[in-house]
Amino acid sequence: MLINHLSIIGVGLIGGSLARALRKAKLVNRVTGCNRNEETLKKAIELGVIDDYSLNIRDAVAGADVIVIGTPLATTEKLLPQIVESLKPGAVLTDVGSAKGSVVNAARKVMGDQFARFVPGHPIAGTEKSGVEASFAELFIDHRVILTPLEETDDKAHKLITGMWQAVGAEVIDLDVKHHDDVLAATSHLPHMLAYALVDCLAGLQESDEIFKYAAGGFADFTRIASSSPEMWHDICFSNRDALLKSLELFSEHINQIKDAIEKSDSERLLEIFKRAKQARDKFAKSRNQLDNNTE
Amino acid sequence: MLINHLSIIGVGLIGGSLARALRKAKLVNRVTGCNRNEETLKKAIELGVIDDYSLNIRDAVAGADVIVIGTPLATTEKLLPQIVESLKPGAVLTDVGSAKGSVVNAARKVMGDQFARFVPGHPIAGTEKSGVEASFAELFIDHRVILTPLEETDDKAHKLITGMWQAVGAEVIDLDVKHHDDVLAATSHLPHMLAYALVDCLAGLQESDEIFKYAAGGFADFTRIASSSPEMWHDICFSNRDALLKSLELFSEHINQIKDAIEKSDSERLLEIFKRAKQARDKFAKSRNQLDNNTE
Numbered sequence: 001m002l003i004n005h006l007s008i009i010g011v012g013l014i015g016g017s018l019a020r021a022l023r024k025a026k027l028v029n030r031v032t033g034c035n036r037n038e039e040t041l042k043k044a045i046e047l048g049v050i051d052d053y054s055l056n057i058r059d060a061v062a063g064a065d066v067i068v069i070g071t072p073l074a075t076t077e078k079l080l081p082q083i084v085e086s087l088k089p090g091a092v093l094t095d096v097g098s099a100k101g102s103v104v105n106a107a108r109k110v111m112g113d114q115f116a117r118f119v120p121g122h123p124i125a126g127t128e129k130s131g132v133e134a135s136f137a138e139l140f141i142d143h144r145v146i147l148t149p150l151e152e153t154d155d156k157a158h159k160l161i162t163g164m165w166q167a168v169g170a171e172v173i174d175l176d177v178k179h180h181d182d183v184l185a186a187t188s189h190l191p192h193m194l195a196y197a198l199v200d201c202l203a204g205l206q207e208s209d210e211i212f213k214y215a216a217g218g219f220a221d222f223t224r225i226a227s228s229s230p231e232m233w234h235d236i237c238f239s240n241r242d243a244l245l246k247s248l249e250l251f252s253e254h255i256n257q258i259k260d261a262i263e264k265s266d267s268e269r270l271l272e273i274f275k276r277a278k279q280a281r282d283k284f285a286k287s288r289n290q291l292d293n294n295t296e
Numbered sequence: 297m298l299i300n301h302l303s304i305i306g307v308g309l310i311g312g313s314l315a316r317a318l319r320k321a322k323l324v325n326r327v328t329g330c331n332r333n334e335e336t337l338k339k340a341i342e343l344g345v346i347d348d349y350s351l352n353i354r355d356a357v358a359g360a361d362v363i364v365i366g367t368p369l370a371t372t373e374k375l376l377p378q379i380v381e382s383l384k385p386g387a388v389l390t391d392v393g394s395a396k397g398s399v400v401n402a403a404r405k406v407m408g409d410q411f412a413r414f415v416p417g418h419p420i421a422g423t424e425k426s427g428v429e430a431s432f433a434e435l436f437i438d439h440r441v442i443l444t445p446l447e448e449t450d451d452k453a454h455k456l457i458t459g460m461w462q463a464v465g466a467e468v469i470d471l472d473v474k475h476h477d478d479v480l481a482a483t484s485h486l487p488h489m490l491a492y493a494l495v496d497c498l499a500g501l502q503e504s505d506e507i508f509k510y511a512a513g514g515f516a517d518f519t520r521i522a523s524s525s526p527e528m529w530h531d532i533c534f535s536n537r538d539a540l541l542k543s544l545e546l547f548s549e550h551i552n553q554i555k556d557a558i559e560k561s562d563s564e565r566l567l568e569i570f571k572r573a574k575q576a577r578d579k580f581a582k583s584r585n586q587l588d589n590n591t592e
Contacts, residue, residue, distance in 0.1 A: 186498055187511040191518045193554050194490050196573040201550040202482055203576035212580045215483040221517040222487045226577040230570030237558050248555050254493040259544050262533050274526030277492040280499035281522040284508045
């Protein structure tokens with residue numbers, strides 16, 4: 001048995017899917033859930049995601065060997081003190097937040113000596129849906145999970161969390177905290193801002209119903225992520241504030257270059273931008289296909 | 297037989313798919329192709345897309361009952377004079393350009409009395425791939441085709457082109473030229489600019505290979521359209537210049553609102569924007585699903 005007693009704080013898409021996958025692989029003896037909303041916990045028991053639950057964080061944490069924090073980022077920072085004071089000796093704490101700097105700072109502050117038992121993590125997986133009803137055991141198969149262990153991080157704790165994610169089908173990669181936050185700002189947080197801004201922009205137009213009516217498949221793909229949880233993305237924006245603002249600034253420069261080329265009828269420059277982007281996107285698609293083929 | 301002799305000027309994804317679909321439905325006797333590149337035409341014969349070809353536009357147009365212009369927008373405007381002087385009496389001309397104002401203006405200028413035989417069209421279908429090799433008969437099934445007939449447009453010509461698109465599975469909608477261009481600028485041309493700008497932005501970063509490596513599925517969906525033909529999109533930008541610049545301006549305002557809310561830690565405002573966008577996107581997804589269900 002990889003984990004005797006697992007505790008999931010915030011039983012949603014990610015926490016629920018992890019619990020399902022570990023149970024399916026018979027790698028966990030007991031899963032305890034904790035959530036603000038008892039209905040969610042009852043549903044999670046009904047769906048076979050958890051064995052039991054507690055509405056009290058201290059109780060949910062007390063007996064567990066591994067605690068996974070699956071709550072939105074702002075909540076994580078608020079809950080950390082309560083979680084930390086209930087950790088049993090040797091227990092390992094990890095999280096699944098999309099930004100790591102803010103969580104690491106908060107954990108370092110409240111955990112003291114126990115900080116070594118915290119392995120910051122971020123599974124690059126998910127859908128635009130959220131909630132335990134959307135969870136499924138296969139979510140992490142062939143997806144990457146980034147861990148950002150610190151100098152202080154206990155080696156055994158790090159290995160345990162690495163093994164846990166590998167056991168549910170993920171490829172685990174270690175990154176530096178700041179590097180993680182910069183890369184994710186560019187590849188994930190920025191695109192979400194663009195999708196939200198685009199949909200909000202069109203929804204504000206007078207003839208918005210008609211406008212959405214003529215939208216094609218490309219638009220549907222492009223804006224799918226605007227259906228993601230507003231609360232979760234609100235938290236991510238403030239947790240990864242600096243890197244995201246830098247990405248937004250850089251993007252604005254690039255969109256202005258396109259605008260400028262159109263305004264000045266600079267045919268050559270516009271074509272050059274599009275060609276460069278297509279080349280990069282085709283290369284990306286090719287590497288993804290190779291990845292897909294390799295994992296078959 | 298719906299069409300005795302069809303001529304496709306520019307045998308690519310759209311023109312090729314239309315020819316395939318009409319041949320498959322046995323609604324056309326003969327399809328003649330015309331292209332700058334003879335290799336493409338040989339390939340189109342090999343693939344069973346066309347029956348014969350001519351490299352000379354006048355010859356390709358001369359005997360045809362329906363002529364479909366499938367070339368990029370800038371090319372269309374250049375070729376119109378040659379096409380028009382070879383039209384046989386009663387022949388109907390249509391196009392598939394993504395912007396309509398510029399084509400309509402050019403056609404009105406060069407066609408004189410024959411302008412009544414031109415039915416401007418725009419199938420809202422396509423993939424990020426281009427070329428006759430990517431064409432397939434089912435491309436238009438359950439997709440919308442927008443026609444923008446003018447006051448001068450001949451009623452029979454309009455009905456013939458409407459019938460042609462309906463016969464290959466499309467839903468045909470008539471729109472005013474300017475309205476078409478405004479709506480498409482917002483729902484299609486703007487998202488393409490955002491995708492090109494985002495990919496170009498990331499590709500320019502020092503660690504771009506690594507950045508693309510950590511990109512998740514959302515990013516792949518979001519940037520798929522950046523693999524579209526640079527030449528085609530270059531032409532669309534200039535053909536729909538004014539509407540596109542207006543859309544870009546409006547988008548910049550919305551992305552700046554998000555940036556501003558993050559900078560000023562305006563939690564409430566940011567959450568409000570995300571919630572509004574999610575609501576609009578969910579509504580859009582629901583209406584698409586209903587459409588999908590209706591057509592099953």
